[in-house]
Amino acid sequence: MTLDGVPHQLFLAGQWRDAADGSRFGVADPGTEQQLCEVSDAQDADITEAIEAAAAKQEEWASTPPRERGEVLRRAWQLMTDRADDLARLMTLEMGKSIEESKGEVTYAAEFFRWFSEEAVRIDGRFARSPAGGGGRMLVSKHPVGPCVLVTPWNFPLAMGTRKIGPAIAAGCTMLVKPAQLTPLSMLNLAGLLKEAGLPDGVLSVLPSTSASRVVNPALADPRIRKLSFTGSTEVGRKLVEQCAPNLQRMSMELGGNAPFLMFEDADLDAAVQGAVTAKMRNNGESCVAANRFHVHSSVAGEFVRRLTEAMSSLKTGHGTEDGVKVGPLISAEQRDKVVELVDDAVSRGARATTGGKPLDGDGYFYAPTVLTDVPPDARILREEVFGPVAPVTTFDDEDEAVRTANDTEFGLVAYVFTRDLDRAIRVGERMATGMVGLNTGLVSNAAAPFGGVKASGFGREGGAEGIEEYLDVKYLALSLSGTP
Structure with missing residues (x-):
């Protein structure tokens, strides 16, 4: 053609x-x-x-x-x-x-x-x-x-x-x-x-x-x-x-969506990082089901951030027709500027970019794959849909805190939960105020399954x-x- x-x-x-x-x-x-x-x-x-x-x-x-x-x-x-x-x-x-x-x-x-x-x-x-x-x-x-x-x-x-x-x-x-x-x-x-x-x-x-x-x-x-x-x-x-x-x-x-990604202390770390990249980076992060905020148990947060940073920084960015490219441009200058605005707001409030954190020079609306750590609760990026290749990470100490934080949004499209405990997976999955839940997977879309949300989603x-x-x-x-x- x-x-x-x-x-x-x-x-x-x-x-x-x-x-x-x-x-x-x-x-x-x-x-x-x-x-x-x-x-x-x-x-x-x-x-x-x-x-x-x-x-x-x-x-x-x-x-x-x-x-x-x-x-x-x-x-x-x-x-x-x-x-x-x-x-x-x-x-x-x-x-x-x-x-x-x-x-x-x-x-x-x-x-x-x-x-x-x-x-x-x-x-x-x-x-x-x-x-x-x-x-x-x-x-x-x-x-x-x-x-x-x-x-x-x-x-x-x-x-x-x-x-x-x-x-x-x-x-x-x-x-x-x-x-x-x-x-x-x-x-x-x-x-x-x-x-x-x-x-x-x-x-x-x-x-x-x-x-x-x-x-x-x-x-x-x-x-x-x-x-x-x-x-x-x-x-x-x-x-x-x-x-x-x-x-x-x-x-x-x-x-709209504001998908939480919950990783508990017993999760398979390799599977969780792979799931995080899938849930975050599908479609350059420009997806209503993209993981928008990562809530990780404090005991494993450091290692999760290290591995996620390594995975995100290895993704090749470029024009989508080029061989090996995993991350293409954002759809418009307006969309790229919104990502810049949300990341800059988070950094100004104390967040730290372990990789990326800025747009790329040259033609096209490119933004570097980004991981943010030490993201404070008042950062806009935790409340607003970023629609870009940015993964903000926060921590929690117990299950109730994780669920409460995950559900603290007007949106309710999808949530992702990573844990090896079957009881916890079902229990937390049922407590998510969302229309869909990915249990130990970063991909929920399936033509044979009902897609949709609740609340403002x-x-x-x-x-x-x-x-x-x-x-x-x-x-x-x-x-x-x-x-x-």
Whole structure:
């Protein structure tokens, strides 16, 4: 694949189209700061047309046999698998992560299509006799919620799309997708693959835009749109919840995180360090499930910091297309500056960088992999999501303190717990005020498992058997059978 072969237009109800007024915006490589290409910028007229198309197609698509919907997803999974190298390269160019990371995301993203291709034929209900008798029967069935708006972020430009689009297609919903302005190319390319896989025109529109509100606001104002799925910041999520209120649209909100990583004194130190690097450095640290703060038992903290420092400082930083690179650039100058701000705040309050602690010179938005020790409780980096390659370490002395500190945040997406004690692992895992817990692992994401959080990290689940339920309404038919007890 050459970049010239990647779609740059809107995918409007199955057709490639320029924006209504011909406007476009640039997409840049964060590793070089150079523009890659220009993409059509969806305007009001384009949004209106996409909404009309989704509403018009909904009844027909909902009545399509589940097996046919599943086969579209299965073919799309195969196409993604066959073209993994090209998809990974494109993702690296527009987002910055290493080729190795991008290939991992392509595999993960494709798996949502395979998983939901199988779930499409398992949308079940129940038939039961009424407990009161008298010929009463209860028939419960599930039906697609209707046209959806799906808003995806820049950090996982492919996987955040497939884990929303997959269940929507499987359930029989039409949809509008608003990809992140910084990374629209992967989603546009995915739309082309879905069309090639046989997705009927009108089921999907992909609408890149320099204004998310230009796409989302008119859609949520239209009562025919019945669901919003959003991945992004808690601040924006709260506003979108308010916008959904007038039409009472269904919502799935995957919002911010502040993941604690707990290492107890009995943990396997090698496994904990490896898990820490995985949990922290996946996607350059630009992940809502990235470990944001490390709470380590005081008796092993010194050795943990030493080994983590060694591991982090050995990671090769550079453009994601280069051989051996493990850490690419951050997505933008703004994001890099936020990391600088949080690290400088921690250092000014007494924290010490054992490696890194500064941005790298030259082109691209690079920040050195960093370990901070002696981080004081009032440092902002312990309260705010850093979204970068920085691991701040604090200590605790007992289990209750560890749990209390870990849960002392408005967020509740994921926690990581390392211990060899099975009783403690389950006990602490159950006490974590999060939607997910990684026990002795730094990787929790799995297409077959429910992904989501609690508190300010949102609500609803993506993936697993639970994921398709977000796109289904339940209908109950009360039956009266004459002459039947």
